[in-house]
Amino acid sequence: MKSILSVILLLVLPALYAQNTIKGQVFDASTSQPIIYASVYLPELEKGTTTNENGDFSLENIPTGDYKIIISSMGYETYSSTITFPTEKTFSFSLTPSAIEMEEVIISTPFHKLQSENVMKVERKSIQELKTKGAVTLSDGITTIAGVESVTTGTGIGKPVIRGLSSNRVLVYTQGVRLENQQFGSEHGLGINDAGIESVEVIKGPSSLLYGSDALGGVLYLNPERFANSNESQANISGRYFSNTQGFNTSAGYKASGEKFKVLFRGSMAEHADYDTKDYRITNTRFTEKDFKAGLGFQDTNFKTELRYNINASKIGIPEEIGDQSTNVTPLLPNQELTNHIFSSKSTVFFNNSSLDINLGYTYNDRKEFEDEHHHEHDAHDDHADEDHHEDEDEHDSHEEENHEEEHPSLHMKLKTFNYDVKYNLPKMGRFETIVGIQGMHQTNTNYGEEELIPNATTNDIGILATTHIHFTNLDVQLGARYDNRKITLDYNTLNRNFNSFNGAIGFKTNLTKSISARLNVASGFRAPNLAELTSNGIHHGSNRYEIGNINLDNEQNIQLDVNLEYKNKHVELFVNGFYNHINNYIFLSPDGTEIEENPVYNYIQDNAKLYGGEIGFHLHPHPVHWLHLESSFETVTGKQDNSNYLPLIPANSINNTLRVEYNTNWLNNGFAFVRLKSTFQQNNVSTFETKTNGYNLLSAGFGGMVKVFNNPLEITISGTNLTNKSYVNHLSRLKYDGLNNMGRNITIGLHYSI
Template identity: 50%
Template sequence: MKNFILILFIGLSSLYIQAQNNLSGKVTDNNNKPLSNVDVYIGELHKGTSTNENGEYFITNLPNTTVSVTASFIGFQKQTKTIDISLHNTLNFVLNEAVFKMDEVIISTPFNKLQSENVMKVERASIQQLKNKGAATLIEGISSIPGVSQVSTGVGIGKPVIRGLRGNRVLVYSQGLRLENQQFGEEHGLGINESSIESVEVIKGPASLLYGSDALGGVLFFNPLRFADDNTFKLDINQKYLSNTEGSSTSFGFRKSYESWKFLVNSTYQSHSDYKIPSKLRVTNSRFKETVFNTGINYNNKLVSSTLRLNFNNTIIGIPEEIGLQTSTKTHTYPYQDLTNKMISLNTIIFLPNSKIISTFGYTFNDRKEIEEPNTIANPLPALHLKLKTYSYDVKWHLPKLKNFESILGVQGMHQKNKTLGIDVLIPNAQTNDFGVFLTGNYTQNENSFQGGLRFDNRNLATQKNVDTENHVFNAIRKSFKNITASFGYKTTLFGAVTSRFNFAAGFRAPNLAELTSNGVHEGSNRYEIGNNNLQSEHNFQSDVALEYKSTHFEIFANGFYNNINKYIYITPTGAMLNNNYVYNYVQNNAELYGGEFGFHIHPHPVDWLHFNSSYEMVIGKQSNGTYLPLIPANKLTNTLRVELNEKNWLQNAFTAITLESHFKQNKIGDFETPTNQYNLINIGIGGIIKLKKIDFSFNFNVNNLANISYVSHLSRLKVDGIPNIGRNFITSVKFSI
């Protein structure tokens, strides 16, 4: 019997081994010369490897399905090919030398195509590219992407603005989950650190078809840190120093991968003192510190690929109000916020014979405290304390492909509980349930691609009656918001050379809990807010046109949009005062936003190491009564001169760059705003990767605001107090990868 079991086990094992699918091939340049150390990667399986000295690669343990394989190497154009592994097991690549930036696979759109093939225009940047620009924080780096800016409170607090829309109108995705962190508040950050992120993708415009409510204005999609290639081990140590805040950031991480199992762990700690303005005075209580931990486990075989990720982020950040006591201490003082965000996600791909099912299930816990003043009690109650628990699901069935037609049927939703525990009550205890179902398809024929879809959403919100210590009453309400949205896009090539994208999309946003129910002092915003439970959903229709021309040494693009929003929700002052704070009400009116981004890139021959980039971005926002919308970013012109150098044996991605940012005067302002003057900022940077046997040494040295100009951004929340933005800042970053 034992022998029979042993024989049976060996037989089954042999069958399993034989059933495993392998993929191999060779990567060469256009002169048929083998390229070694080329990264060959299958994104959806988290599997990859590097070519050997003969340009050969070999990937094992693959499913019977169609996958997209990407080959990338510094100095060459990235190339992606699709192959049905059940029919073929050999795939070769011929890479051409790169002139412009590499073409990237876009994850945030439904069909995961290369940007050059995508119907929607999506901006993508890796974290390393943002570092090369000298970004002090993640949100500062994102705001360097044309069409994206930030509402900031000093250095440590920033919220994204996409084409003039912000807050709950911009949906943030991380680990495949909606980021739910009371995002209606502008006085706290995202709760995401760059150490857990590989790259960011920006959808500018309505994405309600793909993501539902809160994607009315756009989406920030953070792609999480990538696992190591098969059968490899990676150790990363990163140190960053910022002179202005005397700040430091230390990261440590390791990644280990086998053929079927992959693991990663990463942690970061950073702390900063109050930032200095050009007069060398410090902005009191703009200090902050952040602790981050994230880990991930992946398992894959021929039938399934599953990834479990956990992220923990705690930020303690001061709420600046004046230029007062001058100190360089990093110890927090009052008032400050203590913000904790925890995310757990499980992403699974099940491979069926002619289709696949992709699911993401997650849990997010957000704990937000605002502590106003010292208290003799050992554990004082915060002035504002909100706990938000969100359970979410996202299931997409990629239906069997029919020749040139692809389609996806999906369901998404969440169950959310908000609990108020602080001394003051700004919003009541509440429960929210979302459900959405959608169908989208893509048809490609030669140079023409069509993409469209339809979606239905339902949101149910119920609150409990609350009475705070000052007898502010929050009556119980029950609301239901139903919406149907649709989108259509067309991509083609005009005149044989101009890549053209035309997109038309309807979006919606259900009013958030604060807009419906607020009745108290929002300490971080220094105002008394009163909600309106009669608010209705916002609906918009946006048209986008994106034109792009590329030749060997020249690239030019023009993106234009018009966005009409019905029942736009905004907050406005009443002139009255309560509890020593001005009273603000939430109201609705129709609005429109329009503008775009325009630019070019010159790469002159024969000086192949020289690049000149220029981009201009603008947006105008108006209400139907002719008044301008508040917090619309000023028009901006960015010019960058960049020198690049690659010695593939020992020096890679080396660069020197100088950038001039011209922010124009903003006098198209809302009723309670003041104009902002024009200013110019000069930023310089140098960096690269030095190859030392098995160690990669990356370095970046940047100087932001080189001329130490005193300026105030129109989207700075400290603008009303006359407090300038940060002065000159030297940023040094080094990273060792083994």
């Protein structure tokens, strides 16, 4: 035994104590002048710095092995290369001037490459970019990404829709762990504040290979803000005012890093009154939110770890009808009180040419819903109500007792989830990069309220995966396979179900010419039925129907084909995405023609379905006016059952056209201005119990930039949405059932000051 331990120590200790340094200079390829403040970043190590006034940089404590280096600066093409450590070389990097936006490393896919190097097509947007477009919430902001929409209940509640799929078919990741917050309900929003989030990545299509169940339709991956660079510190404060809701969002943060330890803190608060339309305010769309995020990191030569914590507490009104016309921010009845805790731990151990990633997460979702005393006495609405509105929403006839809250919530659920994700990055073998891993989840749902929407239950997941990236001269191939098991145990082992699934994926990326690249991906995915689908047996008052679950439901299983073509030169970018998604055993609600307690009975049943469509995008920045940008995109999706009936909650086709300019003056840096017109078409392809919606055009505009105040940067943005104050109804708004319009004209003023 001692001899075995001695051998292990001899193999491991040299790796744990080897350390290396990289030094270099970054300069302009056309002028040979040094580039100051260029970002130098090693994504696998999450370690970076910036160049000084001479374009020089230095990074220390780098473990032995092959690591990617990313160098970027505004106005230049992003540079990417792999360096083998140890090395004694002093590097010289040249960046090519370009009007194309800087590329960033994609975190949501396993090999952490630039998008131009990635086999999978992933959409990435910075939160700052979403804010400049006037987004009120994170759910609102993601709708500016092609192929992404949001099912909304007013402004305070929104959940992502990726190519027509939502709820438990889209998985959300934050702080590197899956977000679990009773997402089966259409009036259950994200519960995440955009403060302290750096960027959003969207994988469109089945991602079960990477993430397991519930990633059948895609993944929304939220990247938290980075820690400060070594031996640097930063503090900032920001605020935004929204004219339509007379609301505000404020945030303050501080982060600092030494050679090994790093910390960050961020607190934020938001308050919004009922949103306004051309003719009236939508009563009880008001909400308040408080959010706090903290992080602690440690990094040594061959080990790095970070701990993060986020608490989000919100109180959100549930709108029902036009009533009280005020600008109060305290929600009326009915409303939700939500508290969401997220703890995460992310660690990596580096060996010679390999590494071990260990991600752990714990989420605690505390959901309370309050309703008025006469909630159970209300009459049913018209039987032709939208299917997309037929979810768990409380209805009542008036707001006469809206200021009275019950002592106890009518619905109170606590969802506690522990996640683990362990991956081993094998040593590179020639053209092959390979990752093997195990992921799992232990989850308990417990009821404490008067009503029981879903039963007490325990869910256990485990998944085993392997994926490989193969590099050829002009071809990249990525493939993988995975096995999953999910066990759901109800009511202290009185009933349980087991679900199993094998899934795989294969993808190809190649450069057809110097300017044209192509991607082809085929992947399968699955989703185990959720507790509501399996166990419902009662009246859902918001939908005015009696819902009956089916404990014998099978997995949803799909296979999707994705094709992507991109053309890019110095002045023009063009992309075309197409997809076809076939889903076996698609789960949906259907009436059986009977009634229970004067409520129509709806059963959860299954049928095969298909979705198809895609996105087309165009970006022109003509020579020599590189400051001018013309952007246009079109997105479409169609969803049908095998019997040719249309699926519910399919977003309407739309076109976005944007004119954008970028400029610098003696007093304003990184200046910008834009005008955008979004044209949404009629949605006539609707399910049996869903209404059609008309088309509309929305005009937006904005401008901003950075000025120096006391020698520190102050970023200013002013933007307006729906500038013509158009009265319209989005097809994915749950309020269209009541004939309530979406938000009218809104002017947003934002300030961000860094110290």
